[in-house]
Amino acid sequence: DIQMTQSPSTLSASVGDRVTITCRASQSIGSWLAWYQQKPGKAPKLLIYKASSLESGVPSRFSGSGSGTEFTLTISSLQPDDFATYYCQQYNTYLYAFGQGTKLEIK
C-alpha cells in the first residue's frame, strides 16, 4: 500500500506569510494527489486535485505542485480563515491514503 507523509506536522505562521506544506508518497503516484482543508468540527473541504488543479470557488492564493513522489501545497499570503489542518490524499491506486495532516497555527 502507498504511504503518504506530510511535513511539517505543525506550522506556525502569521497573516500575510507565504507557507508551504510538503507531502511525500512512498511510491510514484503521478499527479493523482488532492489537498483538503479541515476546520475544527467541520468536514474536510477539497482545495486542489490532480496535484495542481484548483477546485472551483477556492481562492487563488492556494496552489499545488509536484508529481511522482513529492508534492507541495502553497498559500501565497495567509488569511485568518486559512488557519486549519491540511491533508494530502493519493488516488493513484484504488486503496486511497491520506497524509497524517499539517496543522497550521497562528504565530
Added chain:
Amino acid sequence: EVQLSESGGDLVQPGGSLRLSCAASGFIFSNNAMNWVRQAPGKGLEWLSSISGSGGTTYYAGSVKGRFTISRDNSKNTLYLQMTSLRAEDTALYYCAKDYSNGHHLDCWGQGTLVTVSS
C-alpha cells in the same frame, strides 16, 4: 446542490455491529463511486472503503477488511457501511464522501456520524 447526510452512528459494545447510512442528493448517484472515511477523536483522516457507481467493485483498507462491508442502493440514493466485530479503536466520526468520478478525488463530504465503541 450536492448533499450527503450520514446517519446510524451510536454507542455500541465491543464485538457489536452497526450499520451506517449516507443519503445522497443533488447528483446522479449511480454515476459516482462513493467512499467511507473516518476520523478518530483528535486524529487524522483514514480512508476505509470505496464502491463503484454500479456497486460491482469494492475496496477496503486493511484495518477494516473482513469486518466492514460497503454497499449501495442506487434506487434509494443511499450508501451503507455494515460494521461488525467492532473494537474500541473503531471509535470515530464516520464520513461518507463522493468521488468526482470513479477513482478520483473526493469532491463532496457529509458532516459525519459518530460511532463510539465502549462497554
